[in-house]
Amino acid sequence: MTTQRKVKVGVIGCGNISPAYFKGMRVFGNILDVVACADIDMSRAHAKAAEFGVQACTDEELLAIPDIEIVVNITWPKAHTLVNMMAIEAGKNVHCEKPLAINRADGQKTIAAARAKGVRVGCAPDTFYGGGIQTCRKLIDDGWIGEPVAATAFYSSPGHERWHPDPEFYYEIGGGPMLDMGPYYLTALVNLIGPIKRVTGSTRITFPERVIGSQPKYGKHIKVETPTHIAGVMDFANGAVGTIITSFDVWSANLPRIEIYGTEGSLSVPDPNIFGGTVMVRRGAAQAWSEIPLTHSAEISRGTGVADMAYGLVYGRPQRANGDLAYHVLEVMCAFEESSRSGKHVEIQSTCPRPAALPTGLQAGELDT
Numbered sequence: 321m322t323t324q325r326k327v328k329v330g331v332i333g334c335g336n337i338s339p340a341y342f343k344g345m346r347v348f349g350n351i352l353d354v355v356a357c358a359d360i361d362m363s364r365a366h367a368k369a370a371e372f373g374v375q376a377c378t379d380e381e382l383l384a385i386p387d388i389e390i391v392v393n394i395t396w397p398k399a400h401t402l403v404n405m406m407a408i409e410a411g412k413n414v415h416c417e418k419p420l421a422i423n424r425a426d427g428q429k430t431i432a433a434a435r436a437k438g439v440r441v442g443c444a445p446d447t448f449y450g451g452g453i454q455t456c457r458k459l460i461d462d463g464w465i466g467e468p469v470a471a472t473a474f475y476s477s478p479g480h481e482r483w484h485p486d487p488e489f490y491y492e493i494g495g496g497p498m499l500d501m502g503p504y505y506l507t508a509l510v511n512l513i514g515p516i517k518r519v520t521g522s523t524r525i526t527f528p529e530r531v532i533g534s535q536p537k538y539g540k541h542i543k544v545e546t547p548t549h550i551a552g553v554m555d556f557a558n559g560a561v562g563t564i565i566t567s568f569d570v571w572s573a574n575l576p577r578i579e580i581y582g583t584e585g586s587l588s589v590p591d592p593n594i595f596g597g598t599v600m601v602r603r604g605a606a607q608a609w610s611e612i613p614l615t616h617s618a619e620i621s622r623g624t625g626v627a628d629m630a631y632g633l634v635y636g637r638p639q640r641a642n643g644d645l646a647y648h649v650l651e652v653m654c655a656f657e658e659s660s661r662s663g664k665h666v667e668i669q670s671t672c673p674r675p676a677a678l679p680t681g682l683q684a685g686e687l688d689t
């Protein structure tokens with residue numbers, strides 16, 4: 321499909337996940353034109369610029385390129401607000417990696433600044449555009465499990481310091497399994513069930529120190545500043561009750577990723593950190609789960625949310641992975657720890673509509689206009 325015009329993009333943050341973005345955005349080459357990249361570590365900017373055929377810049381040089389319309393912020397979480405604000409100040413639309421910010425105040429500041437400047441904020445994850453979650457959304461919307469009454473969501477692992485080359489940020493304020501992995505699970509749940517109005521939670525730090533097991537920092541000790549096991553309960557605005565665990569303190573588990581229980585049956589949702597996966601339904605008194613073929617493509621990748629923002633800019637429509645959704649998810653994530661500290665339920669102040677379901681029948685690299 322040929323679009324009316326292409327939107328120029330600059331990437332800030334050329335670390336571990338950046339190649340997935342450069343490659344994923346190429347799938348949407350009909351609308352995205354990535355022209356520049358920046359990093360505070362210029363050797364990283366130069367390496368990615370050479371690999372992906374774009375211009376290497378400092379942050380300031382990138383933001384001064386007049387025809388860049390979208391800045392993709394893939395810095396580490398504690399720099400998200402700084403870079404988002406710089407981009408907004410420069411009059412750019414900004415799509416940020418998750419989480420939107422590491423606290424509610426920074427998230428609010430970002431949304432307010434973008435609104436005042438008349439630019440858009442988008443945020444990861446965009447895995448919910450994939451065939452796995454979109455198929456689940458269609459099943460729910462088409463009534464296969466009736467009214468959702470409850471949900472479970474579980475992420476557990478022993479932590480990322482065994483594989484990530486620079487894993488320190490996962491244990492700083494703004495890291496931890498909730499701010500790191502919670503966005504996938506909570507964005508999927510809000511997309512499937514709707515916004516959340518109240519939460520309660522209990523959290524702990526199990527290991528006050530971690531030891532890096534990956535190269536090049538093998539053997540380095542990391543001080544843990546943030547809870548690494550978070551258990552929460554969520555009341556959705558529509559009355560459904562959700563249970564979530566995110567943990568870096570679990571060696572092994574046999575838990576599902578996400579399940580949704582409805583008045584007519586149950587839905588097994590695939591890993592919300594991938595674009596595909598296996599969708600299973602078991603309706604009423606059925607004796608077994610049935611696998612449902614995916615109704616939407618899983619042949620997309622990170623960067624789909626950036627493409628949706630570009631479609632939004634070109635065709636004058638909202639994008640799905642938007643700032644209001646990301647802020648709502650951020651507020652919910654922060655509330656689990658607030659609840660654990662205060663011993664009380666926390667009412668969620670923000671809300672957002674469920675993002676529009678994707679139509680079926682889209683080709684790879686194509687979104688709706």
Ligand SMILES: NC(=O)c1ccc[n+]([C@@H]2O[C@H](COP(=O)([O-])OP(=O)(O)OC[C@H]3O[C@@H](n4cnc5c(N)ncnc54)[C@H](O)[C@@H]3O)[C@@H](O)[C@H]2O)c1
Binds near residue numbers: 335336
């Ligand atoms: N690594 C993954 O598998 C993965 C997957 C999905 C999402 N993410 C998210 O992507 C983001 C980046 O993760 P990563 O693993 O690539 O981290 P990383 O540490 O490998 O890379 C982050 C990069 O940001 C740069 N940076 C920091 N502050 C900057 C600034 N002010 N201006 C320019 N550059 C700056 C750093 O120099 C570094 O190169 C995080 O929000 C993370 O949660 C990571």
